[in-house]
């Protein structure tokens with residue numbers, strides 16, 4: 001089971017304006033298969049995956065870089081993000097009814113509280129992050145240090161960068 005909260009299709013994001021025409025989660029087929037398998041794993045444990053972002057067009061990456069030119073938080077469009085390759089997801093856990101699960105910060109909180117090596121957080125938050133990370137790692141995703149919600153799919157960091165828009169069709 002999936003929930004979508006594609007923030008860049010709304011004004012509820014760090015740029016405070018919609019960047020996508022439509023709220024969609026598109027991924028390379030191999031990556032999509034992995035998140036579907038992961039969703040069954042989480043469902044067995046009483047959770048659903050809720051996606052904040054999946055494939056992201058390169059032109060949107062450029063807009064983000066103009067606002068936050070800090071490679072710790074936004075990939076330089078000259079290199080491209082794994083999101084631009086359809087091989088990264090920004091995801092959290094929800095209950096099966098779609099209620100949020102405490103992760104310590106909101107999505108796109110740029111700071112130490114979002115770092116995965118920050119253990120100065122409530123027990124519940126640390127436990128929830130552990131469930132998310134263990135499950136995603138099991139399905140061949142890798143974490144990054146600065147964002148608890150971001151996962152790259154294995155061996156796809158060199159896939160081609162894409163700039164097709166997130167069309168509404």
Ligand SMILES: [Zn+2]
Pocket residue numbers: 053083088089090149150151
């Ligand atoms: Zn991300």
